[in-house]
Amino acid sequence: MTTTEAGTTAPSEHGHDHATHGYHKQKDEHLKRLRRIEGQIRGLQRMVDEDVYCIDILTQVSASTKALQSFALQLLEEHLRHCVADAAVKGGDEIEAKVEEATKAIARLLRT
Template identity: 55%
Template sequence: MRGVHRMVRNETYCIDVLAQVSAVAMAQEAVSLGLLDDHLAHCVAGAAASGPEATELKVKEASDAIARLVRS
């Protein structure tokens, strides 16, 4: 984001700034999906070994996170 800010401050051509903003958004999405995948693979799977209550809590956390990602 600092790079985008610098581009704006330096009056970089608008289309080039938009291309960079798009790249940042795609990178954020990739990180978010990776974190969600890690949560499912480790936290939810680990909770499954602890019992149904722990599993339900971790699944709800994941569902809430997915809902936030979809809204953004």
């Protein structure tokens, strides 16, 4: 469903080759998590379709939101460990930009 030919992805504007993206090594694990969340969302559709009691649907929404946030936290941890730490080691201004960018991403997660 998400097949991509090798090389079709535009070169990253972030000055990384793919191998250094934080989450690269956990790719399979991430895809498995996301497919599970996709299944939860389809489960929600079934629940609405079958007129399941509102509160039971809300419980399932909470579970899906929690799963999305766990995914986000894992991604963020890998991002800090790789992209942010690499910028710190490299020195120069990049670390400032990386930290500001990460903080804004955390703020967006908090506000949802």
